[in-house]
Amino acid sequence: MSEPHTTPTAPMSSGGNCENCGSALLGEYCYACGQPVKGLVRHFTTIIGDFADTVLNWDTRLPRTLWPLFAKPGWLTSEYFAGRRVRYVSPVRLFVTLAIVTFFVAQLMLSFGDNTFNFNNGPGSGTNDTSFSQVDTVEEVIRQRDEALAELAKARKDSDGVPGVNTGLGIAEKQIRNSADARIAKLKRKAADGKPSSPSSSKATATPASPAESKPSPAKTDRDDDEDDGDISFNGTPWDPKTNPVDVPGFPDFANHWLNNQVGRAKKNIKRMQDDQDLFKDAFLSAVPSTLFVLLPVFALMLKVLYVFKRRLYMEHLLVALHSHAFLCLALLLMFGTIALQDWLAPKAGGLHTLFTLLEAALWTWMPLYLLLMQKRVYGQGWIMTLLKYSVLGFCYVMLLSFGAVFTVMYSLVYA
Numbered sequence: 357m358s359e360p361h362t363t364p365t366a367p368m369s370s371g372g373n374c375e376n377c378g379s380a381l382l383g384e385y386c387y388a389c390g391q392p393v394k395g396l397v398r399h400f401t402t403i404i405g406d407f408a409d410t411v412l413n414w415d416t417r418l419p420r421t422l423w424p425l426f427a428k429p430g431w432l433t434s435e436y437f438a439g440r441r442v443r444y445v446s447p448v449r450l451f452v453t454l455a456i457v458t459f460f461v462a463q464l465m466l467s468f469g470d471n472t473f474n475f476n477n478g479p480g481s482g483t484n485d486t487s488f489s490q491v492d493t494v495e496e497v498i499r500q501r502d503e504a505l506a507e508l509a510k511a512r513k514d515s516d517g518v519p520g521v522n523t524g525l526g527i528a529e530k531q532i533r534n535s536a537d538a539r540i541a542k543l544k545r546k547a548a549d550g551k552p553s554s555p556s557s558s559k560a561t562a563t564p565a566s567p568a569e570s571k572p573s574p575a576k577t578d579r580d581d582d583e584d585d586g587d588i589s590f591n592g593t594p595w596d597p598k599t600n601p602v603d604v605p606g607f608p609d610f611a612n613h614w615l616n617n618q619v620g621r622a623k624k625n626i627k628r629m630q631d632d633q634d635l636f637k638d639a640f641l642s643a644v645p646s647t648l649f650v651l652l653p654v655f656a657l658m659l660k661v662l663y664v665f666k667r668r669l670y671m672e673h674l675l676v677a678l679h680s681h682a683f684l685c686l687a688l689l690l691m692f693g694t695i696a697l698q699d700w701l702a703p704k705a706g707g708l709h710t711l712f713t714l715l716e717a718a719l720w721t722w723m724p725l726y727l728l729l730m731q732k733r734v735y736g737q738g739w740i741m742t743l744l745k746y747s748v749l750g751f752c753y754v755m756l757l758s759f760g761a762v763f764t765v766m767y768s769l770v771y772a
Contacts, residue, residue, distance in 0.1 A: 421445040425683055426690075429726045430733030433679045437672065447678040451652075454685035455645040461692050488539040497543070501536035505529060595619055622766075647760045652677050655753060662745045663735055676734055680727055687726075691719050724750075 372381045372393075379388035386393070421444045424431045432444060491497045508529050593600045602615045652674070659673040698712035731749075732742045 417443060417445050421450060422686065425450070425679065426686055429729035430731075433676055433730070433734050436675055436679075447675055447682070451678045451682040451685070452645075452649070454682050454689065455648060458685040458689045458692070459644050461689060465692050465695065488535050491539060492543070494540050494543050497536050497539050501532060504532050508532070595623070644764060647764045648681060651756060651760055652681060654756060655681075658749055658752060662749060666735060676730075680730060683726060683730075684723060687719055687723050691716060694719065 373379060374381055374386035374389060374391060374393075376391040377386065377389045379386055381393060384393050385391065421432065424435075435441075435444065436447065488497050488500065491500060595602070597616050597620060601612070602619055603612055604615065607615075656670060656674040656677040659676060660668075660670055663673070694712055694715050698709060698716075702708035702712055727750075728742070728746050731746055732739070735742070737745075
């Protein structure tokens with residue numbers, strides 16, 4: 357006896373019909389046309405929640421992600437490899453968000469100008485005018501220069517081992533020295549021009565001179581001195597778009613023309629940065645996240661080469677790179693938060709100040725140790741091979757970061 361013919365029934369509706377096609381709704385989206393159930397005509401607070409969830413995964417996934425990212429080296433990456441992904445924030449979104457937030461906070465925390473150079477003391481806490489434009493004596497320029505360089509040396513010591521920061525501090529140090537030297541030279545020139553003539557020179561000038569000799573030479577004004585600041589030289593001669601342009605052999609004319617345009621922009625920006633050195637800092641820190649994002653695939657490729665016999669996919673190494681860089685951004689963000697709390701709650705020496713200093717030292721120590729433990733846990737090799745590959749990878753990547761930092765500085769000088 358044959359089975360009775362039955363007509364397949366549609367899935368049970370979750371309530372209501374799609375406003376677009378009229379089909380029964382079975383979930384958050386219409387199964388027939390794909391339109392989402394939720395539109396924009398609803399309470400604004402629910403829209404904010406959806407935006408935070410879409411952009412930041414701002415729900416229970418965030419604490420589930422941030423704690424193991426900081427405290428459990430390699431654990432988050434291993435979870436992702438095991439297929440347990442939905443409970444954590446996406447690695448790409450995690451890195452991009454942390455990088456943007458971290459370097460935005462860095463722009464607020466670090467200051468090269470506004471009469472200060474601050475790293476630990478926060479904006480506005482010093483009295484060093486690193487542009488020296490308002491200083492009237494050579495002695496005062498030297499004093500302020502030395503104080504600014506001492507702050508730089510302290511910042512260099514505190515940031516030892518952080519990729520890119522040492523390069524930026526070196527550039528700031530050179531800029532302070534150049535600015536101070538230019539101001540000292542200008543003050544000495546003014547002092548020499550203001551000295552009274554000696555008797556012998558007065559007798560010499562009593563002799564009638566020819567019209568050509570008696571014609572006064574144009575005085576070099578402060579404006580001329582300022583225009584000399586920020587000169588860019590090639591082959592020992594100041595750059596000039598007509599008399600001494602950049603001319604790379606083998607480059608087509610349009611390429612050399614483009615290079616000279618960029619040099620011209622850099623020359624103008626250097627002059628602006630001498631007046632407001634925070635312009636360079638803001639431009640540099642704004643470009644760092646993009647530089648790190650560009651270097652991520654290269655870092656993953658280096659991991660692929662070092663662990664070629666592990667037969668892992670390139671995307672697996674890229675996930676390791678994303679999580680390791682996200683950790684570094686999170687650690688730096690915590691460092692800036694610790695510094696801010698120290699300046700707010702314990703600006704002077706004491707027990708609480710020492711506690712914050714120990715926390716900063718612990719964070720600096722945890723960064724390289726975390727990366728070593730992460731590499732050991734993810735790839736599962738012995739300690740000797742892990743230490744060897746960690747050293748090679750660290751050296752190569754620091755060199756790569758240095759080149760990236762130089763490129764970022766050049767970009768900042770042109771597009772500040």
